[in-house]
Amino acid sequence: MSTSKISMPKFNLRDKFGDWWEGTTRNQRIIFRVSLIAFFYILPFLDNPVFGTTESDFSSVLFYPMGMYVLMAIGLNIVVGKSGILDLGYVAFFAIGAYTHAILALSFGFNFWVNVVLGMAFAMFAGVLLGLPALRLRGDYLAIITLGFGEIVRIVAINVNFTGGAAGLAGIPAPPNIFGVEFLVDDPRPYYWLVLTLTLLVIWAYMRLIKRRPGRAWEAIREDEDVAEFMGIATTKYKLWAFVLGGAIGGGAGAVYASQVTSIVPELFDLNVSIMILACVVFGGMGNLWGVAFGAALLGYFPEKLRFLSDTRILFFGLLMVVMMNIRPDGIIPRKKREKVYDKNTGKEVSR
Amino acid sequence: MDFSIVVSEFASLFLDGIVVGAIYALVALGYTLVYGVLRLINFAHSEIFMLGTFACLGVTMLLGYTGFEEPIGIGLFLVTFILITFVAAVASGSAAMLLEVVAYRRLRRKGANRLSSLISAIGASFFLVELFRLMTDSKDWDFPRLLDKNSLFEVSSAYVTADKLVVLIGAFGLMFALDRIIQGTRLGRGIRAVSQDEKTAVLMGVDVDKVIAFTFLLGGILAGVASSFYMLFYEATKFNVGFLLGISAFTAAVLGGIGNIRGALAGSFALGLIQQFSSAILGYNWRDVVTFLILVLVLLFKPTGLFGEAIQRARV
Amino acid sequence: MSDRLLEVRNLTMQFGGVTALSEVNLYVSKGEIAALIGPNGAGKTTVFNVTTGYYTPSSGEVLLNNESIVGLKPHKIARKGLARTFQNVRLFGDMTALENVMTGADSRNKVGLIGSMFGTAQSRRDEESSHLKAAELLNFMGISHRGGQLARNLPYGDQRRLEIARALALDPKVLLLDEPAAGFNPQEKVELGELIKKIRDAGFAVLLIEHDMSLVMKISDRVSVLDFGQKIAEGTPSEVQNNQRVIDAYLGVADHAS
Numbered sequence: 001m002s003t004s005k006i007s008m009p010k011f012n013l014r015d016k017f018g019d020w021w022e023g024t025t026r027n028q029r030i031i032f033r034v035s036l037i038a039f040f041y042i043l044p045f046l047d048n049p050v051f052g053t054t055e056s057d058f059s060s061v062l063f064y065p066m067g068m069y070v071l072m073a074i075g076l077n078i079v080v081g082k083s084g085i086l087d088l089g090y091v092a093f094f095a096i097g098a099y100t101h102a103i104l105a106l107s108f109g110f111n112f113w114v115n116v117v118l119g120m121a122f123a124m125f126a127g128v129l130l131g132l133p134a135l136r137l138r139g140d141y142l143a144i145i146t147l148g149f150g151e152i153v154r155i156v157a158i159n160v161n162f163t164g165g166a167a168g169l170a171g172i173p174a175p176p177n178i179f180g181v182e183f184l185v186d187d188p189r190p191y192y193w194l195v196l197t198l199t200l201l202v203i204w205a206y207m208r209l210i211k212r213r214p215g216r217a218w219e220a221i222r223e224d225e226d227v228a229e230f231m232g233i234a235t236t237k238y239k240l241w242a243f244v245l246g247g248a249i250g251g252g253a254g255a256v257y258a259s260q261v262t263s264i265v266p267e268l269f270d271l272n273v274s275i276m277i278l279a280c281v282v283f284g285g286m287g288n289l290w291g292v293a294f295g296a297a298l299l300g301y302f303p304e305k306l307r308f309l310s311d312t313r314i315l316f317f318g319l320l321m322v323v324m325m326n327i328r329p330d331g332i333i334p335r336k337k338r339e340k341v342y343d344k345n346t347g348k349e350v351s352r
Numbered sequence: 353m354d355f356s357i358v359v360s361e362f363a364s365l366f367l368d369g370i371v372v373g374a375i376y377a378l379v380a381l382g383y384t385l386v387y388g389v390l391r392l393i394n395f396a397h398s399e400i401f402m403l404g405t406f407a408c409l410g411v412t413m414l415l416g417y418t419g420f421e422e423p424i425g426i427g428l429f430l431v432t433f434i435l436i437t438f439v440a441a442v443a444s445g446s447a448a449m450l451l452e453v454v455a456y457r458r459l460r461r462k463g464a465n466r467l468s469s470l471i472s473a474i475g476a477s478f479f480l481v482e483l484f485r486l487m488t489d490s491k492d493w494d495f496p497r498l499l500d501k502n503s504l505f506e507v508s509s510a511y512v513t514a515d516k517l518v519v520l521i522g523a524f525g526l527m528f529a530l531d532r533i534i535q536g537t538r539l540g541r542g543i544r545a546v547s548q549d550e551k552t553a554v555l556m557g558v559d560v561d562k563v564i565a566f567t568f569l570l571g572g573i574l575a576g577v578a579s580s581f582y583m584l585f586y587e588a589t590k591f592n593v594g595f596l597l598g599i600s601a602f603t604a605a606v607l608g609g610i611g612n613i614r615g616a617l618a619g620s621f622a623l624g625l626i627q628q629f630s631s632a633i634l635g636y637n638w639r640d641v642v643t644f645l646i647l648v649l650v651l652l653f654k655p656t657g658l659f660g661e662a663i664q665r666a667r668v
Numbered sequence: 669m670s671d672r673l674l675e676v677r678n679l680t681m682q683f684g685g686v687t688a689l690s691e692v693n694l695y696v697s698k699g700e701i702a703a704l705i706g707p708n709g710a711g712k713t714t715v716f717n718v719t720t721g722y723y724t725p726s727s728g729e730v731l732l733n734n735e736s737i738v739g740l741k742p743h744k745i746a747r748k749g750l751a752r753t754f755q756n757v758r759l760f761g762d763m764t765a766l767e768n769v770m771t772g773a774d775s776r777n778k779v780g781l782i783g784s785m786f787g788t789a790q791s792r793r794d795e796e797s798s799h800l801k802a803a804e805l806l807n808f809m810g811i812s813h814r815g816g817q818l819a820r821n822l823p824y825g826d827q828r829r830l831e832i833a834r835a836l837a838l839d840p841k842v843l844l845l846d847e848p849a850a851g852f853n854p855q856e857k858v859e860l861g862e863l864i865k866k867i868r869d870a871g872f873a874v875l876l877i878e879h880d881m882s883l884v885m886k887i888s889d890r891v892s893v894l895d896f897g898q899k900i901a902e903g904t905p906s907e908v909q910n911n912q913r914v915i916d917a918y919l920g921v922a923d924h925a926s
Contacts, residue, residue, distance in 0.1 A: 086467065133652045141651050143393070144606055148644035151599070159637045205785050212784040212795055213774045216763070220771045223760035230720060232746035232775025232838055241781050271595075275474055282471040315482040321475025322455055329464035337764060340816025347813065 018338050040196055044189045053304045060188040063260060065300035067195035068253055073280035073296035074202055074289060075249025080278065081287035081335070082210065083242040084222030085135070086143040089150030090277050093123040093247040095157065095269035097254025102169045102264055103162060112175035116255045123251025127244040135239045150274050157266040168265030172258050183259070191260045198256065199293075202249055206289060218242055222287070279321060285331025295332050357632045363508035365628045371516045371585060373624025374523035377617050378578035379601035380608075381530065382448075382571030384616040387605070388547035389567045392466060395473035396455065398598020399480035400448050400572050404579025405589035406484060407443035409493055411436045417496040426514075429498050433518070433584070441576035448572025449565055451476055457561070485591040495587040519581045526577055527617060530570070534613065539566045547611065596640070600627070603647050609657025618658060671698045672734075673873050674719065674750065674842040679728035681711075681718055681897075688714045689897045692728070694875075696842050701864060701874045703884045705908075706894035707917060712877045713755060715894070716844050720752050721745040733841060747775050749841035753831045753848060755877075761820030765811065765830050768819050769802035772837030776801075805833040808870075809863070825856055832867070842873045849880050861887045885909065893917065 024032070044059035052058035072094065079087045097119035104110040104118065134145045157163040164170075174183040181190045209215055217238045220228040229235045258264050276299070284295020303317055330336070341350045358365070379401055386394040415432065424432065455476040459469045499518070503511035534540040542563040545553035554560055582597070583589065600623060608619025623643065630642040650658065674696040681689040689711045696702045704712050718725050721742040730738050737745050751772070760768050777794040784791045806812040809829040814822055819830060828848060835843055845864070849857045861883050868874055878884045884891060885905040893901040893908060895917040901908050908914055 080467070086470075134648070137651060141606065144602065145648055145651055147599075148603075148647055152641050152644050155637070155641050159641075208785050208787060209781065212791060213777065213779060213798070214781045214784050216767055216771050216774060219763050219767070220760050223762055224758055226722070226742075227754070227758045227760070228771070229742040230722075230746055230752055231772045231834065232743050233771065234741075234743050238781075279471055279474060282467050286465075286467060312482070312486065315479055315486065318475045318478030318480075318482060321478065322472050325455075325464075325468050325472035325475065326458045329459055329462060329468035335762070337762070337818060339764070339818055339821065342813040342816065344813040349816075 014333060015338060037200065041193060044192055053301075056304050057188065059192055061301070061304045063188040063192040063195060064257065065304070066297050067192055067199070067300075068257060069277065069280050069296040069300040070293050071195055071199045071202065071253045072250055072277045073284065073292050074199065074206065075246045075253070076277050077246075077281050077287065077289065077292045078206065078218070078242050078249075079246035080281050081285075081292060082215070082222065083218040083239055084225075085239060085243060087146045087243070087246070088143045088271075088274050088278065089146035089148065089153075090246070090250055091269050091271065091273040092126065092146075092150040092153040093250030094254040094257070094273060095153050095266075096123045096126055097251030097256075098258035098264050098269070099157065099163055099169075099254075100251070101255035101258045102172045105173045106169060106171065107162075112173065112255070112259055116252055119251040119255035120248040121251075123247040123254075124244045127247035128240065131240045131243040135236060135243060147271065147274070150269075150271060154266050154269045157269070163266070166266060168263060168268075170263035172262045172264065174259050174262070185262060188260065191256065194256055195253075198252060203289065203293075210289075214238065214241065219287075283321065283324060283331055285333040285335055287335035288331070288333050291331050291333030291335065298332075355633060358629060361509050361632060363510035365632055366625065367507070367510040367512065367516060369625035369628035370621060371519050371624070372627065373604075373621035374519055375578050375581050375585065376597075376601045376604045376624055377620035378523060378526065378574045378581070379597060380605040380616040380620045381527075381613065382575050383602050383605040384608075384610055384613060385543070385567050385571045388611040388613075389543060389550075389564055390456070390460070390469075391611075392456075392469055392473075393602070394451075394568075394571070395470060396451055396477040396480065397448075397571065397575065398594030398601075399477050400444050400451065400594075401575040401579050401582075401597060401601075402484060402589070402591065402594035403447050403480065404440040404444040404576040405583055405593055406488065406493075407440040407576070408436050408580045408583045409495060409589060411439045412496050412498075419494050419496045421496055423497050423500040432498060433580070436583075437522075437577055437580040440580045441573045444576030444579065445569050445572035448568040448575070452565060452568040456564075460564075481591055481594070488591055490591060492588055492590050495583045495589065497587060498584065515584050519585055522577070522581060526574065530574070530613075533570070539563060543567055543570075599640070600643065603643055607647060607650055607657055612657065615657050622658065672696070673698055673732070674875065675729075675731040675734075676715070676719060677729040677731070679715070679718060679730065680726045681714055681723060682726045687897055689718070689725075692894070692897070692899050694892055694899070696873045696875045698873055699868065699871070700889040701868050701876060701887055703876045703878060703888035703891045703905075704894060705878065705881070705884055705891060710894040711897040712894055713846060714897075716752055716846055716877070719745075720750055720844070743775070746838055746840075749839070750844065751835035751838040751840035751842075752844040753828075753835050753846055755846045755850065757824075757827045757831055759819035759822075759827055759831060759834070761818065763819060764816055765806065765819055765822060765826075766799075766802050766815040768830060769805050769834045769837045770798045772834045773798040773801040773805075775838055801837055802833075805836050806830075808836075808866075809833045824851060828852075828860075829863075832863075836867070836872065840872060842875060843867065845874060845876045845878075847877055847879060849878060849883055857883050 044062055046052070047058035053061045072090065076087065076090050079085050100119035100122050101112065101115040104115050105112065130149050134142060137145065158166045174185070175194070177183070181193070183190045210218070217228070217233045220231065220233055221235050221238060225235055280296035280299050281292050283299055284293065285291025303314065306316065342348065343350050379397070382397050382400070383394060386392065386397070455472045456469055459472055499514045501513050501515060503513055504517070505512050534543060539562070542553070542558045543566070545556065545558050546560055546563050550560060601620070604620040604623040605616045606619070607623055608615025608617065626646060627639050627643060631639045634642065672695045676692060676694040679689055679692040680687070692715065694704070694715065704715060706712055714723070717723050719730050721737065721740055721744070724739060729736060732745070732748055732750055737748060760771065777798060779788070779791040779794040803812065803815065806815050809832060811826050811829050811833070814826055814830070819827065822830060832845070832848065848864070849860050852860060857880060864874060864876065865887055876884070876888065888905055891903065891905050891908040892899055893911070893914050900913045900917060901911045903911070
């Protein structure tokens, strides 16, 4: 018996890269990774008319929206892309993190680093409170509940005193110096490096999780929740973990954001943020970390790059989303796995 | 917090709740109809409504209203208002059909995953909001007072005004008409067939593309009519008017059990009442929090919406 | 009775007034292939859905290894040793064949999310054992060459085999197979029969729902017949084949008043 039909190889940059990657030695991989990471750290110095953003400060754009979008999109990708939980209220975690740093630093003088950790912890706690009951529901119902949660956090922030109400909070302290790097109001680069470092840490943890049991459990839940349960996967537990981990990343991002912008108002945390981050995830390629990171960077970059369109840029952005989804509904870099086909008799890999 | 107001103002709050609920209902029906056939939340539906409000405004401008006129007589009002409503319905209806073609159809044929369609619709929604923000200078736009809003008669604490009567009569008439269309016409039966089982409907010779286009048209027309009622009642609009109204209407649809027509109606009136009474007690600021909390509780304890099994089976 | 691995006693299942199962008694003993047959809509798959915890029975007992499992969540029941396949194949389509089987094998392991993140010794041991187990099972089912392919790209027959491999990865005491031969040609049915016997001989008790009578009669040690939610016969294949009520049920003679 011959092997089953194999589709003709199509030129595909991702597969080419994958083939190349598999052929590399350990040392080559280390060099590749180190130079890639180094590239991102020196990115703020590479501002030029072609590459950079002419109308707004490039390192400022690198921090927000680009860096923030990437970090949050990676967090939301665990929830939406990996586990298939449609979360339309991701902004709530971002807001919780931002307000945690703002309130604790202003009222109690807590250090930024403590607040980042606490912001993540509070976001996780909120995730458990919401997730425990809500994750029993599916699909659109879960989407509307999370959407409601996002709105509730914002409206509560407007209507209670300790958040400063609609006027918000100002004078939020910057992080203390670290390794001799000063966090100054007029220099966004240290904040960019901070977000980059956090993102790399998150990617490190994420890669470990998805290659192992939790990653398989999340994918199984996304593919067919009932069957996952029949296969012995504690679906509620894993969904809650995804939700809470995604929330923690959102919370951490919020604390960093608050320390950079120095003043926050509830209106910063409206539904559009959730939608934007979700768009990053889907646009880049749900469930594929590199796609999501790339998509988020692009969606953060384009409106700034297209500043010459000034007021109409969001108009074109909306149009781009529609067109993009119609051309590549699975995103720029879809999550489809690389397959390996083996010969039935020899057990050797069949070239594609 | 002031509970005494609930007693003293009961009739007034009740009337306003029903009027607001009737407007929600017309928009909620659009969500629920589309959800029925596509199993998708039509994220851009609120913008279809927003577009309707500006169509209404456009008609009054073309008719030469500047906003400073005295209210017009009942006969002239009826002619004018029917014209406004008709134009808004046509504008919203055709926009909804266009939306289906541009944002949904290709993706549906490809069998793309639901999130892609959702993002596509979100993109369309962004586009429409931005388009109208730019065209209308981000301003609040006032709608001329067409009807005398002095009380016609009072029922307990409620002042019954002409605009409220128009909204109520119009909305109920339209709901009745919709019911006839869904139950009695060929395309209506097609909608029901596709909602229940798309595969079987195809086998039975139902033209699914046509049914879906028709569903969007119906939803758009209802949103257009809702927008003219809204303008009559609130007399102002803005580019982002769709957002909050859309969320309320969608909440109402879910409250009643999304995909379920009678549920959407009941959910809308329930939500209109809940919002009026809770705003009276807690203050208007907390209206949306209360709305969402109730929604969350209903979903957690009765995820099929208020009308669980019995109506669920009779779902359209 | 200690050799009864799975036992269902007086099981009744009602859905809003409709009785799907009524006072059904069934058991599966160590080392046997038990079959559950009956006309369409007789309630066979409902038996699977109730025993695996998807539905909570209206009344009755389900015992796995003499321990009641009623009211437990499906994943708990699966871990206690009850694995199943589905009438219409339900694989994790976007995962590779190997990963599909590993999800089943993972459920026998202890490592949690934190352990996986930090790559503890336990997590590495568990990863390795899941991987080995999955590779072994793919080999056992004769589809090891499919390991790297996405489940949804597999040919139909291999999808069926993969689904069985995934269930076996749970190390179940009893394996529930829901119409495994559906869509197979006669040759494939024969091969499947051999495979199921091989599974039994490897130490798994099997409860089989199947429409293909020649397959059922050839490989089953014991057959139970369900009709309109009631058990109407039980015995060896030849006993059941000659039972008048069974023949009537299959020929559609309405005689369920008695």
